[in-house]
Amino acid sequence: MSDIIEFLKDEKVDPVLLDGVRQFRAEFSLAGSEEKLKGRIPEADYLYYGREVWEKALAAVLAGKNLLLCGPKATGKNVLADDLAACFRRPAWNISFHINMDASWLIGADSYDGNKVVFRPGPVWLCAKEGGFGILDEVNMARNEALAVLHSTLDHRRMIDVPGYEKIDVHPAARFIGTMNYGYAGTRDLNEALSSRFAILQMPSISDADLERLLAARFPKMREKIRTQFVRLFIEIDKKAQSAEISERALDLRGLLDALKLTEQGLDAGDALEMCLINKTFDSYERTLIRDVVNARIPHDLSSSEIFD
Template identity: 55%
Template sequence: MLDFLKKEGIHPHLIQELEQFRSAFGTEPEVANRIRTPRYYYYGTKIWEEALSALLCGEHLLLTGPKATGKNVLAENLAAAFGRPLFNISLSINTDAASLIGSDTWKNGEVTFREGPVSQSARFGGFGVLDEINMAKNEALAVLHEALDFRGSIDVPGYDRIDLHPACRFIATMNYGYAGTRELNEALTSRFVVIDMPPISEDYLAKLLRSEFPDLSPAWNTQFCRIFQELQKKCESAEISPKALDLRGLLASVRLIKKGLSPLEALRLGIGNKIFDPYERKLVDDLFLIRVSEKQSAAELFQ
């Protein structure tokens, strides 16, 4: 990760502080398997520098923005860059305080406390990723207030207080407008530094495709970038819904092509067929046909 950050032109002072952080904090053997090598890299020097600066200052992050902006990819990348165990916490309307901090369980003939992911992050100095934080009820998230402010601790009713490890950080992600989302409580929002994630640029998407598919021809790398940018423009102008703006779907489509599926069929499977409105699906399919011939073979796309 450090080599990647240097290559991306991250300020040397930030990389130096990051190296000092990694040297200062070790990892308990029981959570060493949670230090992951990211599947994808996040590309965006400005966002990287903002996020690193905030976390090195001891702040917690809230990543906001529309679909396909790389919020979860960045969160995973940050945990790897800091060399910390990663605890993913997927939130929903059914999330309660016990599922976050833990609950009673029966073990060896006695009642003991079984830690939740927030408690584990606090104790082991992990990076807790609170995914889709605005889907959970505010009363469930109230348990985070004490952990995220100057107190830096969690009181577990009936047990003891857990003080946050100095390497512990929480990174929350949220999308606006998804079904089941709600306004985030002001008291909770004030405890985060907020980064508004921009849509992925054509240059950064090209880098992502090159790193994932090094044998993809430059011409087709450009074509897939243009397809995604045109989908982005249609979403911004409300011609189509955001369902079509699927970066995971684009990457899945290229993988299907590499397996031998025709480019047009792969794009339909990865992106087009996820749109259930017939009019929108036709618009997206027409966009594909402008860039990809029905007779195009998979072998032509790779070097």
Template identity: 30%
Template sequence: MNYNLPENIVEILNKNQRTQDSTHNNLIREDGYVPPTNELFIDAITALSMGKNILLKGPTGAGKTKLAETLSHLFHQPMFSINCSVDLDAESLMGFKTLAYEDEKQVIKFVPGPVTSAMKDGSFLYIDEINMAKPETLPLINGTLDYRRTVTNPFTNEVITAKKGFNVIAAINEGYIGTVPLNEALKNRFIVIDVPYLQGDQLKELIKSNTRLTDKTMIDLFTTLSADLIHAVDQGKLAEDAASIRALLDACDLSVVIPPKRAILRSIIDKLEEDREKEFVENLAETLF
């Protein structure tokens, strides 16, 4: 392995992958991400420990960013982030030149971007919504994603070779407006980890550890609501945003102070665009609460 992993990770990797042991549960409580299966966590940790890049694929609000943050914490690695958009350009990735003063003289300085900083520090680089970037932008960093681990800075002509510990975690939401399919050359540089919505006991654990809600009956009701929303998304009745775990946790928090139906209205329903979707979720909330 390329990293000196903390003992708790080594222990998890050495255990049977189907075992839900106490070490695993402690890891969940300590770091905030609740994996739906042991295998998801183990596979992501294994890939990173071997120096491979991982691509987290899943619906919005499923916890991809939280998983990336948790992995960064477990590896004791700082993480530089890139939020992709159609405006992403070389300067956003590599950095930019600016005027500065040294000893009362004006000089040109280069301010490093997240790719440059992560490579030189030997840190993690997180690329969020990687399929939002223009296809012509990302090939600039192809060399950072394969065995070369090098890139030529177009602004300084410096050839940067990543320090040991550098690795890339990217996240993707497929099928959203403004996204484009990843080309095969880019996709082949990643190990793909599918991050589904949390459900059942894992979701209950997340609600307990990440919200102010403590009432068991209410936690059960919100877990049921989430399952119903996910089922409706699968059937094409709702947009994926309606089943966002992030939005559900907000509703759980608000329900400690305001009525749950109003909490659901503010956190979930009012974010939806279509009246039929709003009415559908309102009916679910009315039935459960």
């Protein structure tokens, strides 16, 4: 994997911001006892495409702000969060939020080490202490009350105080990146107190051109004409979901990429799309609608040799 900064240069991201990233890396490089955390730096298998979003995100992180990435499905929220950690070369803690999340899940809880009761730190505590990037995935799945413990961590105080234990200051390199989607079942609005502690970035849907580039980068041997058809297929499914004719289940960029991986292995496009895209929805009527869209773009028996050179 080449350095992500090279990719950002190609994306024509403002060089001033890239200099800022380099300075950040130099200032907070993992050395000595921190070497063990290198395994936590994400590999950035998928790269986020979109110059404007990159520039906004880099500026927020360089300014010491926490970032909240909002947007519907398949807009690349998690990809960008991972890419940011990779870009700044900081270890990442991925924390998936759910309705039963509480303070002990995030900060830590009492535990017994065989002799005495000790504090077992949670991911937020570790991230804050080690200067990592905490990725708060689907942050609005948790109850707002449970998230109140994060307030002092996320605002200007930058500290965590656990009653009965020590108080720590948040490492200057630590950042928290929340992701959220209003549409999912079980999600709720984030309260004002929490949302005011983030710089909020609305993630746009991926554009045709960016999706073309993404596919070209992931599947360099794919024929250009076929690639365009897959891009349009995704845009058409997106349009159908936006028009509320189908749910967002089938609007799955990962699914599309997985389908192409399967065709690379020799499976026909129809079968691969059936497995990775159409069957993502469990409603048979909805599957029919999605199948109609697929059939109007990609013939069912399109073979691997027709897709790739």
